[in-house]
Amino acid sequence: MTSQSDEIRNFILKNVTNHPKDISTITAKHFGITRQAAHRHITKLTNSGLLLAEGLTRSRQYKLKPFIDFTATLKVNNLEEDKVWRKYIRSLLKNIPSNVLTICQHGFTGMVNNVIDHSEGTELTIAIEQTNELIEINVTDNGVGIFNKIQKEFDLDDPLHSILELSKGKLTTDPERHSGEGIFFTSRMFDLFVISSGNIYFAHMGEDDYLLEHQDKFTQGTSIKMQIDTSSKRIVQQVFNAYTTSDSYGFSKTIVPVFLSAYGDENLVSRSQAKRLLVRFEVFKEIVLDFTKVESIGQAFANEIFIVYRQQNPNVHIYPIRANDQVQNMIKHVVGDQE
Numbered sequence: 001m002t003s004q005s006d007e008i009r010n011f012i013l014k015n016v017t018n019h020p021k022d023i024s025t026i027t028a029k030h031f032g033i034t035r036q037a038a039h040r041h042i043t044k045l046t047n048s049g050l051l052l053a054e055g056l057t058r059s060r061q062y063k064l065k066p067f068i069d070f071t072a073t074l075k076v077n078n079l080e081e082d083k084v085w086r087k088y089i090r091s092l093l094k095n096i097p098s099n100v101l102t103i104c105q106h107g108f109t110g111m112v113n114n115v116i117d118h119s120e121g122t123e124l125t126i127a128i129e130q131t132n133e134l135i136e137i138n139v140t141d142n143g144v145g146i147f148n149k150i151q152k153e154f155d156l157d158d159p160l161h162s163i164l165e166l167s168k169g170k171l172t173t174d175p176e177r178h179s180g181e182g183i184f185f186t187s188r189m190f191d192l193f194v195i196s197s198g199n200i201y202f203a204h205m206g207e208d209d210y211l212l213e214h215q216d217k218f219t220q221g222t223s224i225k226m227q228i229d230t231s232s233k234r235i236v237q238q239v240f241n242a243y244t245t246s247d248s249y250g251f252s253k254t255i256v257p258v259f260l261s262a263y264g265d266e267n268l269v270s271r272s273q274a275k276r277l278l279v280r281f282e283v284f285k286e287i288v289l290d291f292t293k294v295e296s297i298g299q300a301f302a303n304e305i306f307i308v309y310r311q312q313n314p315n316v317h318i319y320p321i322r323a324n325d326q327v328q329n330m331i332k333h334v335v336g337d338q339e
Contacts, residue, residue, distance in 0.1 A: 004031070008041050013050060013064065013133055020061040050132055064131035068092050071127040076141070079124065081112040089128055089137070096135070099235045100228060103189045104135060106236055110182040111139040111224045119143030121221055135230060140223040145197040161276065163202050163211065164260040166195075169243075169251060170283050181251055189239050192227040208292065209257040213264075245285050253286040255321075259293040269298030274305050281309070281316055291323035302334045 008031055016023045027038040042062060045051040052065045072088055085108055093101060108126075115124050121143030129136045143149075150162035150171070165171045169184030187193035187204040194203040196219040201212040228234075245252045261277040262268050281287050289305075291297075310318065320331060 005041065007031075008033075008038070009045055012038075012042060012045060016051065016062050016064060017134065020063055021059075023062055064133055066129045066131050068128060068130035070129075071125065073123055073125045076116055076119070076122055076124050079112070079116050081109040081116065084112055084126065085109050088126060092128060093130070093135070096230060097232075100135070100230060100232055102236055103228060103232075103234065104137060104226075107186045107190060107226045108137055108139065110186050111226070114146075114182060115139065115141040115143070115222075118146075118149065119222060120149070130230075133230060135228050137226045138224065139226075140221065142221040144221070145219075146195060146222040147197050147200055158263055159198065159200060160211075160213065160260070160263055163200070164256075164276070165279070166202075167204075167209065167260055168256050168280060168284075169254050170280065184251075184254070185239055185243075186226070188242075189234065189236060190226040190228045191232065192225070194223075194225040196223040196225075197221065207290075209260070209290075211260065248285060252284055253288070254284050255288040255290055257290050257292065259291075267296065267298070268294060268301050271300045271304045274301045274309075278305065278309050281318075282313055284316065287316060287318045289318060289320045291320055291327050294327060295324065296326045297330050299330065299334060302330045306331055306335055 008027060011030060012023055012027055015026060019026045024035050024038040024042055027033075027041070028035045031038070042051065046053050046062070049065055051062050054061050054063070070088070070092055074084065085105055089108055090105070093104065096104075112124065112126070115121060119141040121141035123142045125138075125140040127136075127138040127140075146166075147159040147162040150156065150165060151159050154162075154165065156162060156165070166183055169181055183195075192203065192205045194201065196202075196217075199213065199218055201210075203210040240251075243251055243253045243255075256277070258268070258277065261273055266273075268274075277289075305318065309316075320327070323331070
């Protein structure tokens with residue numbers, strides 16, 4: 001039987017990554033104990049080597065202590081991603097559930113292959129860190145930068161448009177050798193997937209996407225970070241199946257974060273913005289438009305998507321999700337005008 005002390009310490013280990021500064025307060029509230037009592041458990045975890053404490057007393061933060069912490073920098077020329085995986089990463093990962101190990105292999109080899117084939121870089125830095133709860137894999141190159149390359153190859157107006165296209169999937173600058181599915185599916189296999197390049201930071205976590213433009217740290221080339229809980233039950237085939245429609249075996253369904261079709265703080269009101277969002281929708285059978293972070297849309301924007309495009313592309317099915325009342329009402333308004 002698990003004691004309350006074990007439950008408290010397991011809770012701390014599970015939640016410290018998201019609450020490095022206030023883990024004692026969070027723990028005390030969750031279990032109905034004092035902050036002092038919670039802090040005693042944190043101290044025991046620190047003394048046992050499972051947690052690391054950083055900073056002075058008032059600004060102290062805690063984090064999981066890694067028992068694997070490896071970094072290597074390699075020349076890109078003549079690299080083979082499967083050999084890099086076996087030599088540097090697989091040998092370090094022990095006692096990992098097979099589903100998590102498969103996800104790590106899929107993500108790592110896919111991102112290293114992207115560096116080899118697309119980055120135009122000369123060096124690749126790989127890093128892996130494992131704690132009691134988490135595996136983090138980083139792949140960084142010194143190439144031209146993923147957002148800049150996509151912008152140039154597809155003649156896009158802004159690097160931010162590159163992120164919108166990446167989020168849809170099936171995007172590649174080398175269609176003869178690549179399907180353009182790697183980043184899309186990898187981002188959904190891991191609990192957290194982050195791309196940093198130049199001054200842009202884009203993250204996919206759970207069902208949410210986050211974008212930070214003009215981040216303080218400028219990233220030379222492209223840096224990919226992938227994190228997964230070692231107890232994750234996710235399996236690769238389930239991720240692929242989630243984006244396959246009932247009448248297809250391939251990648252036929254996608255989820256697109258609508259907020260990425262806006263630049264900066266502009267509102268989504270125009271037909272041209274809608275047309276930017278709609279680019280390449282015809283390569284899918286089913287499009288789920290996620291309206292998270294979209295406060296409102298204009299009539300022209302909604303009409304272009306839900307009337308004009310649907311009429312011109314009857315075999316492409318578009319469904320809105322996570323829309324607030326204003327967005328839902330505007331969609332109902334334009335659709336109702338045609339009924």
